[in-house]
Amino acid sequence: MIFPLADINVHQQGVTEITPPGHCLVTGTGPDGRLRMFLYQGPAPADAGLCGSVVLPEPDRFIAGHPFTAHAPDGARVPGKTQSPELMLAHLAGLAAAARKTP
Template sequence: MSMIRLADLDIHRTETDEITPEGHVLVTALDRSGLLRICLYEGAEPSDENYRGCLIVPRGSQPQDSSRIKAYDAEGAFVTSDGDNKAKLACLAGQAGESTQSSEPQSLTARYFQRHIASEQESFTRAARRIAEVASHVADNPPSESSRIASGEIVRLAAYVADLLRTASKLEATIEVMRATEGEASQKG
């Protein structure tokens, strides 16, 4: 069952254009929260059963600005933010070396973990960059008699480091679960 139902969308357009994967149709619509979605459906007409995923266009962005747009599969799992919109839609359609449907439940689980890991790695990278920026600012502005700003920055830096450690812990746990799942699958197979 898809997470996005046609009945829940305020549809602006249904079309097949130059970025639409072959054998699919696009629906451009607003969801109930007001987010612009470019939904991908297999076949000539959209239906809930043929939903393959969507691109979410952040508020304040244009659909042509592919750098800020992320792709999510039919179950709502993050797929990618890499490439242009055509590449993202091809990935959702299964034309980028990966099928959107699998007869093996294990491969679905592995795909979920891989996507989750990629999302966590992205969060980890953002948090590490934020820490580097704050640490650089603290290093450039050491505590002085006239300013207590540095202590506030250090407290903020400590909070960012704690967030980074939590993200790293979640990432490591997810990788361990994926390895255990793969190990069980190979023993059964």
């Protein structure tokens, strides 16, 4: 599922200590009703700069050991080797950078 910025109920946006350099975060609820951190390339969010999102867990899923999942801009699940949101965001930024370099 693709999430245009206009369809996100934004709770917070900006740069935090876990934001990869050269990017910004939007924390909000997508049209699917799930709370996510959306990662954008650049100083301000724009649909063209979407790198992906990390779904923030519901408390019962977090306790059960399934805290985070990441998704590419097209909505496809991104496999990761970590449950650290900071490392997952860095992974999304790296994947997006690699995709921009591919003709």
